[in-house]
Amino acid sequence: MKVLFIAMPDNASCFDQVMKMPNLGVCSISGSLPQDVDVKILDLTLKNQRISKTVGKVIQDYAPDVVGLSSMSFQFQTAARLARFIKQIAPNTKIAVGGYHVTLMYREVAESADGEFLDFIIRAEGELIFSQLMEALKRNEVELCGINGLSFRKQNGEWIHNEQAPLLDVSKIPLPRRDVRILNNFHYLRRTFDVSETSRGCTYPCTFCSITRMYGKSFREYPIERIIEDLKILKKRGTHGVFFVDDNITLNVPRIKVLCEEIIRNDLHSIDYLTQATVNGIASDPELSVMMAKAGFKFVFLGIESGNKKDLDLFKKSHICARTREAVQYLQRNKIIVLGGFIIANPPDNKEDVKAVFQYSKEIGVDHPIIQVLTPYPKTEMREELLSRGLVMNKENFARYNGFIANVRTEHLSIEEINRLMVIEGAKLYWSPKHLARSRFWRYNPKGSLGLLYNNYLFLKSGWKGDLFL
Numbered sequence: 001m002k003v004l005f006i007a008m009p010d011n012a013s014c015f016d017q018v019m020k021m022p023n024l025g026v027c028s029i030s031g032s033l034p035q036d037v038d039v040k041i042l043d044l045t046l047k048n049q050r051i052s053k054t055v056g057k058v059i060q061d062y063a064p065d066v067v068g069l070s071s072m073s074f075q076f077q078t079a080a081r082l083a084r085f086i087k088q089i090a091p092n093t094k095i096a097v098g099g100y101h102v103t104l105m106y107r108e109v110a111e112s113a114d115g116e117f118l119d120f121i122i123r124a125e126g127e128l129i130f131s132q133l134m135e136a137l138k139r140n141e142v143e144l145c146g147i148n149g150l151s152f153r154k155q156n157g158e159w160i161h162n163e164q165a166p167l168l169d170v171s172k173i174p175l176p177r178r179d180v181r182i183l184n185n186f187h188y189l190r191r192t193f194d195v196s197e198t199s200r201g202c203t204y205p206c207t208f209c210s211i212t213r214m215y216g217k218s219f220r221e222y223p224i225e226r227i228i229e230d231l232k233i234l235k236k237r238g239t240h241g242v243f244f245v246d247d248n249i250t251l252n253v254p255r256i257k258v259l260c261e262e263i264i265r266n267d268l269h270s271i272d273y274l275t276q277a278t279v280n281g282i283a284s285d286p287e288l289s290v291m292m293a294k295a296g297f298k299f300v301f302l303g304i305e306s307g308n309k310k311d312l313d314l315f316k317k318s319h320i321c322a323r324t325r326e327a328v329q330y331l332q333r334n335k336i337i338v339l340g341g342f343i344i345a346n347p348p349d350n351k352e353d354v355k356a357v358f359q360y361s362k363e364i365g366v367d368h369p370i371i372q373v374l375t376p377y378p379k380t381e382m383r384e385e386l387l388s389r390g391l392v393m394n395k396e397n398f399a400r401y402n403g404f405i406a407n408v409r410t411e412h413l414s415i416e417e418i419n420r421l422m423v424i425e426g427a428k429l430y431w432s433p434k435h436l437a438r439s440r441f442w443r444y445n446p447k448g449s450l451g452l453l454y455n456n457y458l459f460l461k462s463g464w465k466g467d468l469f470l
Contacts, residue, residue: 243275299339
């Protein structure tokens with residue numbers, strides 16, 4: 001049996017010249033498949049033009065029995081179009097779709113017009129579900145009711161939604177397979193990068209986040225030995241850097257310190273590491289930043305969100321306000337580049353409130369701020385509140401839910417006004433000579449500086465054209 005996984009090409013245009021990161025989920029599922037299943041991965045992150053031609057050729061040459069599509073909410077429209085296209089050129093090919101969006105919206109997807117072109121929906125973690133599905137298909141089983149976490153369409157068009165699957169024991173998940181990718185050359189700031197993970201889940205109650213809807217309030221840690229083995233494989237592949245895509249890597253600070261020690265002990269600190277972290281995690285232990293720097297961590301993304309307590313109260317993150325400067329300083333003292341995430345356009349925001357977030361992003365001293373707009377991701381607590389207040393102006397076109405396009409108005413600003421503020425204030429920030437001179441983000445790889453400048457040009461161009469970040 002042949003399986004082809006396809007990761008979607010959609011990305012915010014503001015990232016195109018900065019990074020092209022691979023999809024880890026399909027690599028992990030590929031590593032968990034039965035050994036007699038032939039598998040390939042077509043990660044379209046590296047191919048955002050002539051998508052149909054590329055997919056059509058791979059389908060024709062490889063002739064997969066099953067195609068698995070992985071997508072987030074803003075990518076699902078592309079996944080649905082690909083499903084239709086594949087059914088047209090290879091009608092007997094079974095199509096499965098997975099990822100956060102369909103896990104949370106599986107009933108709506110199945111009942112929509114897109115459901116006609118899908119055969120399976122993989123809900124939550126796909127490693128075990130997809131493996132069990134392959135075993136069942138090899139036995140020509142028609143009834144698949146015994147596979148928890150699977151939704152499937154019967155021959156009469158009726159969808160069956162099996163019981164939810166329990167969370168996996170991550171210590172039993174095999175290592176991901178990256179060797180089956182058709183396309184490679186993933187990069188960050190013009191240096192070869194790949195992705196890995198050390199844990200799954202988060203116990204924080206952030207109202208805008210979909211992670212707890214996916215996994216509940218859980219936190220599961222991979223064994224340190226398994227992480228080190230994966231990093232050794234990446235080093236042998238010639239990978240310059242690794243992005244740890246954990247949901248909350250600093251939830252257990254003592255464990256990360258042990259991981260840093262093991263990275264150094266195994267001579268893996270020549271790799272450049274990028275990760276997301278919490279303000280509280282970094283600020284809780286001054287020694288953590290020291291050890292991370294020694295282990296090769298070059299970038300840390302902090303979810304700062306805002307310097308305004310009322311905004312942080314809305315996100316259920318008010319606990320971080322007093323420690324943000326402390327976390328930024330700890331990292332920068334150890335020459336770790338700080339990327340800061342901020343959110344604008346919260347329900348009570350007016351024009352001055354939005355400007356204040358941009359100003360705070362400069363005052364707090366992060367090397368590179370990433371400003372996003374409040375986005376009502378499916379099934380989140382924030383979405384329900386915004387809907388109840390009548391603030392969601394775009395309820396169904398999830399292609400615009402990439403975090404950079406306003407879909408929610410405030411009590412004082414329309415979505416058009418918010419988008420204009422994103423462009424104007426963003427231009428002031430990203431083209432500021434003072435910011436460019438101070439930021440160490442640009443100095444990481446001087447060869448990539450022209451690409452970053454071009455990236456800032458695209459920011460302005462797409463903004464003024466009215467298709468910001470599409």
